[in-house]
Amino acid sequence: MPNTEAASSGASPASAAVPRNKGALRVESLIVLAILVAVMAFASPYFFTVPNILNVVLATSTIGILALGATFVIGSAGIDLSVGSILAFAGVIGALVASTLGLPWWLAIPAAVLAGAFAGWINGLVITYGNVPAFVVTLGMMGVARGVALLITDGQAIYGLPAPLIWLGQGRPFGIPVPALVFIVVAIILHFVLSYTRFGRHTLIIGDNERGARAMGVPVRSLRIKIYILSGMMAGLAGLLTTARVNAGDPTAGMTFELSAITAAIIGGTNLFGGRATILGTVIGALIMGVLQNGLNLLAIPSFWQQISIGVVLVAAVWLDQFAKRGRE
Amino acid sequence: MLQINDIKKNFGPIEVLRGVTFSVDAGECIAVVGDNGAGKSTLMKIITGVYKASDGAVMLADKEITGTEPGEIRELGVEMIYQNLELASQQDVTANIFLGREPTMRFMGWDTGVIDFKSARTQAQEMIRQLGARLPSVDIQVGNLSGGQQQSVAIARALTFSPKVVIMDEPTAALAVREIQHVLDLIKELKSRGIAVILISHRLTDVFEVADRIVALRQGVVIADERTGETTMQDVVAHIVGAH
Ligand SMILES: Nc1ncnc2c1ncn2[C@@H]1O[C@H](COP(=O)(O)OP(=O)(O)O)[C@@H](O)[C@H]1O
Ligand SMILES: [Mg+2]
Numbered sequence: 296m297p298n299t300e301a302a303s304s305g306a307s308p309a310s311a312a313v314p315r316n317k318g319a320l321r322v323e324s325l326i327v328l329a330i331l332v333a334v335m336a337f338a339s340p341y342f343f344t345v346p347n348i349l350n351v352v353l354a355t356s357t358i359g360i361l362a363l364g365a366t367f368v369i370g371s372a373g374i375d376l377s378v379g380s381i382l383a384f385a386g387v388i389g390a391l392v393a394s395t396l397g398l399p400w401w402l403a404i405p406a407a408v409l410a411g412a413f414a415g416w417i418n419g420l421v422i423t424y425g426n427v428p429a430f431v432v433t434l435g436m437m438g439v440a441r442g443v444a445l446l447i448t449d450g451q452a453i454y455g456l457p458a459p460l461i462w463l464g465q466g467r468p469f470g471i472p473v474p475a476l477v478f479i480v481v482a483i484i485l486h487f488v489l490s491y492t493r494f495g496r497h498t499l500i501i502g503d504n505e506r507g508a509r510a511m512g513v514p515v516r517s518l519r520i521k522i523y524i525l526s527g528m529m530a531g532l533a534g535l536l537t538t539a540r541v542n543a544g545d546p547t548a549g550m551t552f553e554l555s556a557i558t559a560a561i562i563g564g565t566n567l568f569g570g571r572a573t574i575l576g577t578v579i580g581a582l583i584m585g586v587l588q589n590g591l592n593l594l595a596i597p598s599f600w601q602q603i604s605i606g607v608v609l610v611a612a613v614w615l616d617q618f619a620k621r622g623r624e
Numbered sequence: 625m626l627q628i629n630d631i632k633k634n635f636g637p638i639e640v641l642r643g644v645t646f647s648v649d650a651g652e653c654i655a656v657v658g659d660n661g662a663g664k665s666t667l668m669k670i671i672t673g674v675y676k677a678s679d680g681a682v683m684l685a686d687k688e689i690t691g692t693e694p695g696e697i698r699e700l701g702v703e704m705i706y707q708n709l710e711l712a713s714q715q716d717v718t719a720n721i722f723l724g725r726e727p728t729m730r731f732m733g734w735d736t737g738v739i740d741f742k743s744a745r746t747q748a749q750e751m752i753r754q755l756g757a758r759l760p761s762v763d764i765q766v767g768n769l770s771g772g773q774q775q776s777v778a779i780a781r782a783l784t785f786s787p788k789v790v791i792m793d794e795p796t797a798a799l800a801v802r803e804i805q806h807v808l809d810l811i812k813e814l815k816s817r818g819i820a821v822i823l824i825s826h827r828l829t830d831v832f833e834v835a836d837r838i839v840a841l842r843q844g845v846v847i848a849d850e851r852t853g854e855t856t857m858q859d860v861v862a863h864i865v866g867a868h
Contacts, residue, residue: 492737493726500712507710510674511724512695570714
């Protein structure tokens with residue numbers, strides 16, 4: 296309203312009204328992915344074979360599903376360090392339901408997802424109503440969920456899953472692994488949720504300016520709780536798929552996966568400080584993680600190096616982002 | 625229209641407001657003046673529900689709204705332009721104007737929660753046009769706008785949903801002279817439309833130009849509540865600094 300002069304009145308002529316989430320999808324991540332693929336293809340003749348591509352896709356799916364949850368959490372300026380542990384906890388619950396308890400196999404699906412949602416709900420409640428920083432709460436949950444998984448299994452993996460459940464992890468309809476199909480479907484749904492719904496919009500707004508969002512009537516607390524529930528559900532889903540794939544409810548599964556999930560979201564363009572995120576970016580980020588892990592395997596580089604490289608990639612991605620920001624200012 | 629009855633507020637042991645009472649009628653502009661730290665912003669945030677009062681009541685059209693959530697208070701027609709604007713800098717102009725009130729699409733009477741981007745964008749453009757604000761586009765990220773332009777967005781947001789009461793917390797602090805005049809003209813227009821305005825400003829010439837009454841706040845209490853025509857700038861300054 297200031298700047299009276301009648302000259303240019305208001306906004307530009309109508310162009311297509313599309314949701315904009317500017318700057319979130321960085322071309323950089325696509326370039327990184329392309330370079331990584333080129334290097335791997337050059338280094339190993341096996342890289343571009345169908346079985347290996349399916350391996351990449353499979354590796355991407357688990358991290359990718361966790362990273363989809365992390366996209367919402369980090370987009371809202373939160374953090375969830377507990378997803379690796381919740382994955383194990385929910386995977387064990389799913390195995391327990393379908394194997395030990397002998398219930399119908401399909402009950403393992405809601406059981407695992409609800410177990411994850413429950414852990415996420417606890418995270419959200421303590422963060423919002425307890426005013427404890429998300430970093431601390433989810434670090435605590437990392438210990439608790441892992442501990443509970445070990446406790447109820449007595450530290451032993453649960454074997455003997457029914458065949459239909461195993462199919463969820465190992466089946467390949469049309470040649471595509473089921474976990475990959477699940478990842479794609481969930482990614483499409485969450486892309487829609489993040490970019491087109493009030494829930495998604497408000498997620499990014501509370502990450503941008505929480506106090507302002509509250510002043511404008513956004514129900515910040517309930518929204519945050521829902522976001523952590525979503526993250527927990529994604530971990531639960533990933534846990535179920537992992538259990539199905541390895542045909543065991545393993546309480547030690549998903550160790551350090553939170554590191555990979557957060558890294559995937561960040562290199563996909565999610566603003567570590569909240570307010571900016573896209574699902575497409577995260578999918579690219581997850582692919583980068585998948586290719587990296589697969590490539591290091593192919594090149595027979597010891598798995599310890601994978602941890603090192605993921606850690607380095609995470610810090611480098613944030614550092615580059617900060618560097619670019621300083622350049623713009 | 626809006627009555628504030630004996631509002632008290634303490635942050636821990638610190639008493640910021642110690643029983644503040646005044647009221648605003650429809651079509652009236654009240655200026656709230658006072659030194660930095662007098663409690664002006666705190667009082668306004670109690671009206672909008674951002675802070676909870678320790679004691680006292682806020683009445684809107686004779687109905688108590690104390691303790692109501694900020695979203696509901698906006699719904700009842702009370703809008704505020706915050707001192708720090710409270711914009712989401714990574715979102716575009718449209719998203720900020722509709723922040724918290726995004727129009728959604730309905731399906732067989734059921735709210736889908738899916739934002740109607742087209743309608744929001746059209747309305748945002750119309751609002752910006754009505755205000756005569758100079759913005760390159762409603763699709764631009766708010767963080768890329770100048771201070772004055774951001775102020776325009778915050779004002780547009782407050783006026784888009786036909787408010788009954790508009791609170792402005794130092795709305796001209798970031799503006800150039802010509803832009804300030806535009807805000808003052810806008811306040812006069814709001815008054816003529818029967819909207820109650822509460823203006824917080826340090827610029828006494830502005831206050832004398834648009835306000836019907838001046839409420840001076842010092843250390844959390846009202847020390848003067850006078851009609852603009854019955855006081856002078858010297859008196860108001862004296863109230864603010866506490867000379868008498
Ligand atoms: N959230 C808060 N917590 C503690 N003290 C606060 C808070 N908000 C404001 N105050 C204190 O209340 C007093 C009044 O602040 P404020 O209402 O912003 O004054 P004004 O707007 O009149 O300059 C100041 O001393 C300030 O430090
Ligand atoms: Mg103030």
